[in-house]
Amino acid sequence: MSDNSTCSSPMEELHPIFLHHLPSSFSVLLKTRLQAHFHVLDPCDSAEPVSSFLASHAHSVRALVCAVLTPLTAETLELFPSLHLLVGTSSGLDHVDLDYCRRRGITVTNASVAFAEDVADHAVTLLIDVLRRISAADRFVRSGSWPVKGDYPLGSKLRGRRVGIVGLGTIGFQTAKRLASLGCLISYTSRSKKPSASFAYYPDVLELASNSDALIVCCPLTQETYHIINEEVMRALGKRGVVVNVGRGPLIDEARMVELLVQGNLGGAGLDVFEHEPKVPKELFGLDNVVLSPHCAVITPESFQAVQDLTVNNLIAFFANKPLVSVVQFQ
Amino acid sequence: MSDNSTCSSPMEELHPIFLHHLPSSFSVLLKTRLQAHFHVLDPCDSAEPVSSFLASHAHSVRALVCAVLTPLTAETLELFPSLHLLVGTSSGLDHVDLDYCRRRGITVTNASVAFAEDVADHAVTLLIDVLRRISAADRFVRSGSWPVKGDYPLGSKLRGRRVGIVGLGTIGFQTAKRLASLGCLISYTSRSKKPSASFAYYPDVLELASNSDALIVCCPLTQETYHIINEEVMRALGKRGVVVNVGRGPLIDEARMVELLVQGNLGGAGLDVFEHEPKVPKELFGLDNVVLSPHCAVITPESFQAVQDLTVNNLIAFFANKPLVSVVQFQ
CATH class of the missing domain: 3.40.50.720 (NAD(P)-binding Rossmann-like Domain)
Structure with missing residues (x-):
């Protein structure tokens, strides 16, 4: 307009x-x-x-x-x-x-x-980055490890991944649309089933996590959604599961997430938001299966x-x- | 099969x-x-x-x-x-x-x-990563700069970017398809116009560069394509232009590219391949507008x-x- x-x-x-x-x-x-x-x-x-x-x-x-x-x-x-x-x-x-x-x-x-496209692009990139270890690859090259260590570890393919969208609002829908066009299998949870969306709907986030390889968290933060991604949900997502958060930090129980990542009980994380910004748990700084950005998905x-x-x-x-x-x- | x-x-x-x-x-x-x-x-x-x-x-x-x-x-x-x-x-x-x-x-x-989808995903991610500075954001967070420096610099939006595909083979086509679905305007150069492709065709890479915000280099390396991305092409791409290479290192005149990047005469680069692998020019290690990966796009x-x-x-x-x-x- x-x-x-x-x-x-x-x-x-x-x-x-x-x-x-x-x-x-x-x-x-x-x-x-x-x-x-x-x-x-x-x-x-x-x-x-x-x-x-x-x-x-x-x-x-x-x-x-x-x-x-x-x-x-x-x-x-x-x-x-x-x-x-x-x-x-x-x-x-x-x-x-x-x-x-x-x-x-x-x-x-x-x-x-106004922000949906940029946030969706950011969410998609965080997911591919974690799956394909691209930021970690950049560190590997910049640190001079390539000539010394040789082959870089395998990443994993995007196509065919089952991606669960937590919150199919404007941003969730833009993210789902992008990942569907990249060959992912999309399902979602939301307050209610969206009649206009053809993706599979799970009323319960735990059920969504059990049926997903990755979760993209992009719902509003409310009393009801505080820590919606709790330990049980992350364990349901599993040891190879990836969580991407472009919503708000407190949507995830961050302390539990850090523990699960450090223990190897969660596969990876792409995080643009954190529970106590700009403070980011230092335990994440040593992990190659996480990608961190400073709440800049819309910038x-x-x-x-x-x-x-x-x-x-x-x-x-x-x-x-x-x-x-x-x-x-x-x- | x-x-x-x-x-x-x-x-x-x-x-x-x-x-x-x-x-x-x-x-x-x-x-x-x-x-x-x-x-x-x-x-x-x-x-x-x-x-x-x-x-x-x-x-x-x-x-x-x-x-x-x-x-x-x-x-x-x-x-x-x-x-x-x-x-x-x-x-x-x-x-x-x-x-x-x-x-x-x-x-x-x-x-x-066998490799086209993975290479295309990698190319797309390198492009968004450079435009949105995601690997650099990850460094910013891991180095503890967020609480000290505050706001992270602006990135730029993917939608609407004019992307030129250099070589519309199997990999180039998969890359073009993905970027088109993400809202980019695709054109290409190739040995000949592809009757099956609806994207704009430029017979000449220099003309393609002049009409593009980013180039994705994914043609075979032959005597004819050695240094196809030379200084003139990169200057035509311009100070805000981005070059992504998932083909072979010698497709780009790497020494000139490094000079242009360091001088600020090329906007950024996402590079999975290099002219003398595993050797990577050290001048790139200090730049936040480049993303480097160790020839791992297919891995x-x-x-x-x-x-x-x-x-x-x-x-x-x-x-x-x-x-x-x-x-x-x-x-």
Whole structure:
């Protein structure tokens, strides 16, 4: 959707929106973009203390943008009695009190559609990388081991692998589609069976793990999904099984995962997210069957552009009483 | 093709074949497999000097298996006056004097069909790895830089990238198919336009490079393709361009490539093969925009099984006067 045609209002008519953020290079870019369309209320711009800035402005705010992973509690949200729309700029919104939003009837949008392709590409690459030991091969070559040690250990083939998708949302579906086209056999678990998806559905993650060679974890983090990948699930996945996590760290019981990897009771892991970021368990640093990346699955200029477009377009639709682009469906 | 039904001949009736190899774990496995179907003549089994072994046996040999990358010169081939079939167990056969085979009318088979999927998966992963900096991200995390340095640099998106395939053979086609399904725009150069392929064709590699964001090099190494990726081609690919090589090292002018990478005049490289393996230019070891693997794109148990099946099936077809599975078309 192009938003150029809606930029023509004179300055005094711009709708006010509140920008909730910890200043970062991304939020600076986003703010500049938003200022072309809206009157952006940002406590960081004011000499006032935050509390008095909020006392002056929060009561009339109808739309709030929560940038990146800035925590947003019920206590803060209560300061915005007129709030109708909360625009998130991330895929997962576990940093926002969604229960409170649901109770208050605040509509929430997320940015999965802007990020899904990049996260899916990242998930696919982490899986192939673990199966084929590519990052480990790169270490092998850079360390000068090739002329000394000769043959590199066998990897394993992608085609024919049974891949279980944990959470068939926008990102899960993009990942499934890619891996299916690469010859993997896809099944999934999700809150409910998706009528539009032809992949095999398992209502239970344990059953999915028992029938999979690899799990791709990409569901939202909620009270229900915390540690959804527990020791039992990982043991069901087995000694040759691979777990890839592009969701949130606490979806996996990380301490148990590390133990199973170190003991050789889990085959490998491709991890973009961790339970206590940016802290990563040091035991993983010595393992060649894991690939680690610093929560960067969405970090491309194209994604940054797409999430800015999406944020602006959701806000424009809201103020024009048109359908929003990416509404979060509460459970 | 199953070969079980053809194993029933008594020992004395087995067709003789010659195994030309440097002993390796793979050639041991292959030999065991061949011995179930053929009388395998292997100088390594004999107490005789190789020359007298050849003098006794070579004259009657009709089929020879050349294992892995064991060099096979015209001088050696001349010792086999009855040779009709040379079965290669690799994709590229630049270690075999193919000109001599062509002149002598010796039919040659290669193993591209057994390896194509694994090599294509490897090529795709090298490309995404370079674009998204995944191996570099793994180094970043393992070195403990994440908590210290914070944000990881932006990668770039795969979808929409213009990818030029250099050599649309079995491997090139599998690679093109995968990247097309991941949203890349595919074009190719090849000795001739492929009527069955719908991708854009450029007769000239320089023109292909000028119209591509990345090149995947997967053509055979011949006198004509030596250094096909020269400085001019890499400069046409440009400062943000990426070259991926899963063919043979000497397809790229490696010294020029290293210079261009170090100067920032080439965007990145994903390299499974090198000009003087296992020697890799040390200048590459310090670069985060290159991913290096030790000629291991085909190394999976599934590929090893597939190449053994293919070797046996080509030989069975030959002795039964049936069509061969993977004949090399001479230029």
